[in-house]
Amino acid sequence: MKVGLRASDNPRAKGAKVINLELFRAKAAESSKRIGVLLINPGGPGGSGFDAARSLATALPATIRNHFDIVGWDPRGTGRSTHIQCGDRLDYLFNVDTAPDSATERRALERVSKRFAETCAKKSGDLLSNVSSFDTVRDMESIRSALHEKKINFLGYSYGTFLGALYARDYPKRVRSMVLDGAVDPSLSPEASLIEQAQGLGRSLKLFFNWCDSSNNCAIGARRASRGYEALRLAIDKRPLRLKNRVFGPTQFDLAVSSFLYSGEAGYEYLAAGLEELLNGDPATLLESADAYVGRSSSGNYDGSWSAFLAVNCLDGPSLGNEVELAAASNRAGIAAKDFGAASVGLGYPCAAWGAKALLGDAQPISAKNAPPIVIIGTRDDPITPVTWAEGLAAQLGNGHLVVAPGAQHTSYPSRDGCLDPIINSYFVRLRVPPDQASCPAPQVVIAKGFPVI
Template identity: 30%
Template sequence: MARDPKLTCATVAVPLNHAEPDGTSIEVAISRLAAADPGKRHGVLLLNPGGPALSGLDMPSTIAPTLPKSVLDGYDLIGFDPRGVAHSTPQSCGLEVASVPGHFPYPAADGSIDANVALARTEAERCAATAGENLRHYNTANTARDLDRIREALGETKISYWGQSYGTYLGAVYSSLFPERTGRMVLEGNIDPTKVWSGEVQGWGKGMADRFPDAAAVAAAQNGPLGLGGTVDEVTRTYLALADRLDRTPAPVPGTQQSMNGAVLRTTTYALLLDNKNLPILAQVWKAAADLADGHLTAAGGEVLKQVFAEAPPTPGIAADNQATMFLALVCGDAEWSRDVGDYATRSAAHREAWPLTAGMPANIWPCAFWKAPIEKPVTVTGEGPGDILILQNRRDHATPWESGQGLREVLGDRAALVGVDNGGHYVYNAGSACADRATVDFLNTGRLPGQDVYCTDVP
């Protein structure tokens, strides 16, 4: 993708290990979309799209069209690729599975996790052998310290920040390490910092149960052409039966080298549930997958499934497994995970029964069980510091569930205010609630939080 010519790009040198500031340095790539009216400039607004391990270098250009003139006048929008990601000293374990969802550890059709255990051990060993000891320094705490080096390079006494998804944890860590250097902070789709990372992932079971009915209702409304069921419950039963069937008998997709199995169906569902505008597309995916399993896939359904397996073109000079490598580096390197294989089997089985939509995956074993211990304990996120943080959270967010947003709100205390929205999906701003959009813009423009937490109910 061609970069927006309005962006100014640069690199900032930061220590690989911030405990050794004069040691080995690495480069972090940053971009700037300058404030439209220097006379009204408030400062810089750093942006992070989450992931973990998504590139953010182009984020100023993608978010700018959604922002009003008052915000564009007042801030330089700053994008960056976090350390280890894309253009910022990219890391690679040489993983055979390059996509992050491909690493979600779905158990076998009978609930066995033996194959997951073997893969987790292999991938942990491969990262240790290929990326090496230095990968341990690519954690969230050091990424937050990099943000402060970016602040220095920009000549700012404070930075404002907007983080989505994983970016909320990065922002919360920065605000705890550098509270007096934190300006206005918007955190959207939130991580509970007390549950990083195993506990946070296990929240996906309930999160999916809360979110899935939104999509099932869309499919039920089209029962005539789709035939998936006329009610939410009927669609849910159809989906669960289809996923189980594909677990047991994967179906080759014509025109590709891929097969549709239960894991692919579930990860595609997870991805499309992130945004409400994708729900009609998701219903078509379910229909196509059902037809494929039945042996009578239509040409239109085949095109739908080809899109499921379409891969983004590689970025020159960046390994295909870069995001997957850094995803593992962060979730395994930020906090210790249990090393008890038997415990994972027990918990996965219980989770599989309690939350059938996720089939035991969130409680299953990850390479983190065989990862070398983190180089430092997770930063304790606290409510100490200026009151400068606005939390945006959807009620039915399956990726970072409502309970995670509530957990962050509780930890931050008087530093924060929460804007909750009666909506599904991972994104709050520019997702249908004028109430939430207004609160966000008002905060960015004035720095004043709402007097009390707000719950928006204006989404159709």
Template identity: 30%
Template sequence: MRRARAVISAVAAIGGVLAGVTPAASAALPAAQNTGQGKLNWSSCHDTTTPELQCAMLEVPLDYAHPQGTKIKIKLNRLPATAPKSKRQGPILLNPGGPGDSGLWMPAYISGKVPKDVAATYDWIGFDPRGTNASEPHVTCDAHYFDGERPDYRVSKGTSQAWLEKSAKYAADCAANWSWFLPHMTTVDNARDMDSIRRALGTQKINFYGGSWGTSLGSTYGQLFPSHVRRMVLDSIVGPTISWYDHNILQDKEHQRRFDAFAAWTAKADSVYHLGTDAATVKRKYDQVEDALRSNPVDAAPAPGKIGPAEFEDTFYGGGYNFLRWPRMATVLSAYLTKHDTRPLNIAYNNYAAPGADDGTFPAYNAVQCTENNWPRDWEFWKKDQATVNAVAPFYTYNNMWYNAACMFWPYQGNQAGRLKITGKGLPPVLLFQATEDAATPYQGGVAMHRALPGSKLVVQKGGSFHEILFHDNPCLDDTFTAYLRDGSLPTGKGLIAKTCAPEPDPAPVYVNPPAASLKAGTGLRPTDREAVHGVR
């Protein structure tokens, strides 16, 4: 561990420089404090698909404790309301999660998923969170961090030292260029940006839809600015009190359940995929392919590098987000084992898991999660604790561990006070959507948020299909969302669950083998929440 320790020492030294600003201090700022408000100058986005879209940049303070200091810019777009002024219901801000995913695709897409008479009454507002995508600056720590072939995730393969060094170096690279920005990328900072957007729009109240991490963003905004919330919808919910480290452990266990469900589905389709008639055999076939890639990685082109075991796992874990991927996933295994054909693997990797031009939203992901909690810093603790989790959830545990390992070395020490206590005081009724088998934001989070928000209504999808369960043409879910947006109507059920909905039917088992011309480079290592909403296959 000598080389890793050297990097850790450098990171720790940088962390001392950052210790003057705490997330808790940011959260404690007066909600009405003067923030040096920027203005919005809307112009055409030049979007040929949706020419009505307008774009703007909004200048906001880097540090809301010093509103007249350094400024940064937030990229926004909007699809303006078209209803008569007397029927308009104000802006609805949209966030898909991440942390850090772009919301610029959402106004056109989500407004198109609700009845036209309802969509016409809102100004649909998308935005890129601070430091990400088209906002300025765009934080990049290591543009090639996700290029394949990366070290094997499995600690039994002797790659832990390589991953420790890689993770520590990433944290150091972030701090080397962005020490002035990193402490100001928390959920609280992003919530304050939302209120800057509200004021720039010239409105007293906003509506909000958020999915995944967007539920943390929305509930945080509601805690800071309850009098400025008109309606709020939270879809696929992060629990309001759980630490990010513990949340990841819940994810590991739920991803195992979804992988088990995929294996059982595949086994029922042995006549299509020829991978065995029971789930255990299918899982052994999955392991067989991963073992083969350890010796003979596959060319990743047009993505850089090779597809080894780490890239293979990244390709498959997205099935926990979106079960429409299952036919392609089963095809990957079948083609490799029964036809010695690696083309479906190459296509799936490029569609689901290949890196983009840089490290995407990974800096924002780390800046939020590593900063908001006091993560364990001892590798021996991680090694022992994660081995216990891996014993019951081997599909995803070590993949998830190394994805989050930069928090072991992050230059800014977080603490639990970095996440606000959510009480719902002063909020109108909030509409909550949660699936019982959501792998990315497990069911417990939806229940905990419902209990934290008096007056909220919890709609539960009993089963699993997607992460972020709205907008998949499920009438039970989508009609509930529409009714709330139309006139504030809420489900009338009493008790913990106000309404229960069924999941979508399993996808048909088909062998998917598109032509090579369909290959395209991916947009980031993690399947984005946009993919989850769109049902990308």
């Protein structure tokens, strides 16, 4: 479907600037039971809603698939829709240290970040200023209208919870039900958000160490996994591995570890295996994981998801500031979250040279008190969106109902356990609102969905 480039653009007008949105739709399995559409966003920003909906069309519980059309779309700027263009060979962006510990490393990070930002501005043109979350929320309303639905049901993961909260605020009467899994807290400053996320990854890493110390199959050091890990990370920082046409350095290391931690306990064995291979001089498993995290194919081309991630975040704001302010923020983050803090700030350096001005000057809480009750899922040891963020969003919305799920993975629904899924299914189908602060016990087996949401 086509929407206007700007809110004021009529896509039907002659000569109008338009954006194409690519949609996926799987109709309700039982038409006689159909309630409406379930619109899905997997997060990112930059994640493909088309792919997520196509996957969830078979992975969601049968009662959801029976009652709802499963609909997803690639938001403007991403994937199959009209997308941001920043070049498809981006190795240069990750071959520098995003947690620089010298002036030389910092200048290198600034140089490649500026190159990336300038390339995005040159190749993307007017689109660069029109891919904000606020634009995407207007697109969600256009999708609802195009599907001839009076109201939507929405399932948003991670960054998708921000879109859902904005939609509930701006179009409260168009919401039938809404579940926000792995919630973002919009009231936090960008620095606080990055630090708390990095601290969450650090806690998740410690859970991995605990698992490793009690395992017979963890090669980085029985009963002292953290020491083995830190020594390995330091060695890669001092002397990155040079491969044929590739570099495996500290940035690839951090991205790979983060990627495995997304899956919680389900990723521990794979992370341990990758670290063991690295100890033996082979970074293949970790490099493959880092590549997947940023959308790099084996041919060396990038799929655009990382470009979209930065484009939306830089445009939304608030900004961390210029390069001097970023350097100070990086130092503070490195102290507050030693394993991932500085790198989290470093990955956002292109925003300092971005070709479009940030829309938000300050972080703003979101209230949607005129919308129906909204269910927020917080996973107890979520490595990416701490459960405190879910608590914060539930309080801000004015009608949020928090459900805490067990596990150390990023997001939880569907979980295939006997607690969370029935709560969410009943809410979607029967509008049965769970009591606030509901909590599910830990299941015997945790199954991670594995959607890559940043």
